[in-house]
Amino acid sequence: MAPPFTNADFDAAIAEFQRPLEQTVTDEGWEAAGKVGELQLFRRSSKADGYEYMARGELVDVKPDIGHDVFVDLDYRRRWDQYKEDTLRVVEHDLAAKKASSDEEADAGCPKALHRIYWQQQHRWPIQNRDYYLWRESRRQDVDGETTWIILTRADTTANEPEHAGCIRVHDCRQTVVLQASPATPFSTSVYVYYREDPRGTLPTTLFDWALTKGVPAWMKRFVQACDNYGTGSYEGNILDGVPELTRVLDESMKKAFAF
Template sequence: MCVCARVCVCVYVCVRTGAVMSLRFTDEDFESAWGELDEPHLDGGWELFTETMGVKIYRLFDKETGLYEYKIFGVLASCPAELCADVYMDLTYRKHWDGYVKELHEMESDGQKAIYWQVKYPFPLSNRDYVYMRERRDLEVGDRKIWVILARSSTETACEEKGGVLRVKDYKQSVAMESDGASGTKVFMNYFDNPGGMIPTWLVNWAAKSGVPGFLTDMQKACNNYKSYCQKK
């Protein structure tokens, strides 16, 4: 998810799924990501921004950029956690169900692997693109199974910028998922990016309030249709 959620939502890789591997995330990074599944860490100025459709969105003002960092808590009611993680990581499938994807693929430059992602923005705003690394780990914590995906901007992978598209150079995302105790998935996401340019305040507010639940709804549908998609490949 991004500051403009459905406008440039993400939501953010595993060797087992054939995606990009990196050793640039630490064990502590992963522990920090799943540590808020039970209880959010909201000290230091975090405020409840909105709550809708079972999703709570908190935000924290970043004085340096004048933007907000977000924490999102929600449930995908009928999507098992491992399936949810697989769908989230499938770049090719993402292009089928996420209408905001303009371009999305793995890339390599000078031995550095990363993902290139261009996101459609509404006219008259310019599209944004990302070059980032990510990693997925399937963890066993006591008797719990937790799936964690981390992503952040890659400054080590050379990728020429495209005319008319703004490059997002400050981006980070962490996603943690586990069973909700029934047939669904409990999800925690921590997200920040600086999309650059002049984005109207009303668009940022709309995206943060309605875009995140909208993305989770689309993600739910994508999970339900994934088996059929895989059978047709």
Template sequence: MELSFPERLFRESWGELEAPALDGGWELFMESTGFTVYRLYDQQSGLYEYKVFGGLSDCPPQLCVDVYMDLEYRKQWDQYVKELYEEESERGKFIYWEVKYPFPLSNRDYVCVRECRDLDVAGEKVWVILAKSVTVPQCPEKPGIIRVSSYKQSVAIKSDGKNGSRVFMNYFDNPGGMIPSWLINWAAKSGVPSFLQEMQKACKKYPH
């Protein structure tokens, strides 16, 4: 799998900040703490892809991006991180990330690439971060940990015109294994807003 992203994905991500693309089966899932979440059913997996729209007050865009990209800091504020680091491969840098799952479920791990760009859109600065799962030879699957091979995420961030940020996030994650799809879909309902709340707290505590 390629370790880079096509230009159109960056354009599509920042475009959703101005004109959300919700045709083709997207349905309103929930509204919570300033965020609206839509979902799209994926027949193949029985899971949902999500789009999140909202704002982070008192968190300027550059700060949000710095916190989101800082892997070492993520280990401090994200309680589900077991292992997280960036490494170089022949085709470029990749990230290894092991996520803690509650007993008796096995932990999951990800091998993924991501890219952050700050773009000038009609004289306004917009940051776009893209990530996806990849396969690299030097990072084989580990016994007792389930490898997540189907993961993608895009985030677009811009100023809200005050001291905060407007945020768009699109993601799909199939954790695999023997977890029933209804349980995964149920967990997403609390997982989406709680992650954004934790990130907002992390922004306020970020050691500049």
């Protein structure tokens, strides 16, 4: 099996992280879509059905190594994001280590971890649930003298596991996350995030709008709180924050859809 990610993929992620934001926005047609703390959110229409998203800026009072560990630790993620084990789990562990031990390709000073993950996104009727089999590789490497964490995720297009009843299997999904110590703010992290997917089916625009105005800010609040509590053995958070608002938005969308 060919590796899901190459060194060139990681080089491209670093190049996007280092590229001036104004140049990225102007050259690639991104539109400002909001702000969460010191993170600016952008989106643009995707060739698929939906949008592509980008976030640039800083996570204040979150160190990059902690941000990385909280992001990739799925056991902890199930606690602070309240997923069940059957909807978010690692299917195959640490494939990079197995590959390195077998063909001696371990790169000194560039620790990496490759996992295969199952993820199910559960939605309220009438939107069908989506599920994903994903490759995710994380690397820590030196970039211009700064320790940098790069996390690449994409759909496993060769997955042959049967689809779950009531779920639409997403075959086109990609995410890039780059984290590096902020040069301007002590104990904080410079961030680049890119995300896109083809959800395979029509989703109401109200869902995309809610995600930007309510869903992402609520998730970021939980993420920062999870970083604060990482390693303490405690977490107080609730993924249900904002759900009543989402319910209201979807109800209004349904009323409009079936109004005569």
